[in-house]
Amino acid sequence: MSVSVINYHRVMGRWEPNARGRLTQAALELYVERGFEQTTVAEIAKLAGLTQRTFFRYFSDKREVLFWGSAQLQELLVRTVLNAEESAAPIIAVASAIEAGAELLQERRQGALLRHRVISANRELQERELIKLALLGEAITDALRQRGVPEIAARLSAETGITVFKIAFERWIVESKPREMKAIVDELLNELKVVTGEI
Amino acid sequence: MSVSVINYHRVMGRWEPNARGRLTQAALELYVERGFEQTTVAEIAKLAGLTQRTFFRYFSDKREVLFWGSAQLQELLVRTVLNAEESAAPIIAVASAIEAGAELLQERRQGALLRHRVISANRELQERELIKLALLGEAITDALRQRGVPEIAARLSAETGITVFKIAFERWIVESKPREMKAIVDELLNELKVVTGEI
Structure with missing residues (x-):
């Protein structure tokens, strides 16, 4: 010992x-x-x-059991953004963060699936999950600001990253032939580039 | 009469x-x-x-006073997506929808400002607002599906559009020298293309 x-x-x-x-x-x-x-x-x-x-x-209560992981995830994403190479574009710093987040969830796939089932069945928990995602977006925006990224680019990169992360998660848990969540994140990032290239 | x-x-x-x-x-x-x-x-x-x-x-209750406009906004955005030119890329159909939404809010600027103050001061109302935004994203995704847009492009375009709309709104209400909200939407769309071009 x-x-x-x-x-x-x-x-x-x-x-x-x-x-x-x-x-x-x-x-x-x-x-x-x-x-x-x-x-x-x-x-x-x-x-x-x-x-x-x-x-x-x-845990402070039984709801906390479902959300203690959110703080860990946020800490990982923020740290990854802050540690990205100095020359990395904002969206690249965010991409590396959500890839790291995808790997964290991958290690906990079974728990993540159960947690998702519980949250989906309860409106109050869904609301709390949305709040957590919004706070995650703000935390990443703030990390980008600390890297000197201008306000609009910081907000857009962070929020777009959260969107990719959320959609990747939803696909990851329903795909009949499960892939690594990180592979789905990367596919979505490529697709995002194509979609927004039409603007 | x-x-x-x-x-x-x-x-x-x-x-x-x-x-x-x-x-x-x-x-x-x-x-x-x-x-x-x-x-x-x-x-x-x-x-x-x-x-x-x-x-x-x-109104069914006093909360409803704050949210009846959300249904109108959703109806406008969905209709605009469905009516966009057949050849329009998904993100362009969404862009025209959020531009229309920005014009609707522009007509109601004073009410929108007051409403925002009320919602910002109350956590339960904020949660409801987040739910409404999530539902708006789903409704736009669904409109894109009806246009034959593949699933991933539909989700990404719709959610990215909501993100732009949300950030544009936040800027519109705080800018010291108020611009048309539509002008802010267009600026953000351009910036989004630049940001995601780095992927």
Whole structure:
């Protein structure tokens, strides 16, 4: 056991390996099976083999289980935009960010599919998802501003990138012969160039 | 008095000239002054010089006052896409639609500004606005499909158009020296072509 795990144990109380992952998995299963509204935190904790107290160490409520990944995704996209080569055009910096986001989701495909089913079935969750996407667009716009990109180009590149990411996600989860999400992102970026070339 | 107005009178009871417009104007004033939550239908009707019964002839609730225009806008955009020249590229059909939408808003600038202030101050209204924009994107996608545009090009053109419309609106309401919203739409479309040309 490494020192960091020992410290973790001391700070957090009883240490449970991958508690966040187990709670998320249990919650998604129950949300799909019974519906989001009908599921209680007690049931989630029980299915994960953990206590409610442990649940509330990781999540403020049962909705948070569905959205903690959004913060991670946003952090990854913003960091990728900021770290893109200095000479990269705004849309290229954004493209590299959504490709990185696609790879993150690829690693979590099963969870992403379940999460999408839950959100699609609940209007309030859909609204929250739209808000998260809007905030993601603002965060990427801000990262582009920090790179010195002028306002209009920053907004357009960021929002267009979010659009590509959203459409790529929707295709990725429904395609009968699943491809890597990144391949779909790249196909859409090429198609976007063709479509807007007609302006 | 024309025959249609007489019929209208008979069907609707006491006829009030431009009741919808008067109620909308009164509601926006009160929402800005007191806040959306704090305003009652009774107050709106009173300020408009009408009865609550008349209010409920036009609107299901006080939120509806803010969103009845969305249906009109959607109808205009969809019709413009469907009526675009047969040879027009998808993005050009969408561009003509959002230009038409910009002209509609231009005619209602004062109301659009007040409405924006009210919605910006209330999270639930913002969520509803995001939903309306998402539905607008779907409606335009569907209109493009009806024109025989392949799925990906339809989605990308429609969603990109909504993005341009949204950003144009935001600029239009904040610019210190107001331009026609249509001019801003056209500027953004040109900039979009430049931005995505780097892909």
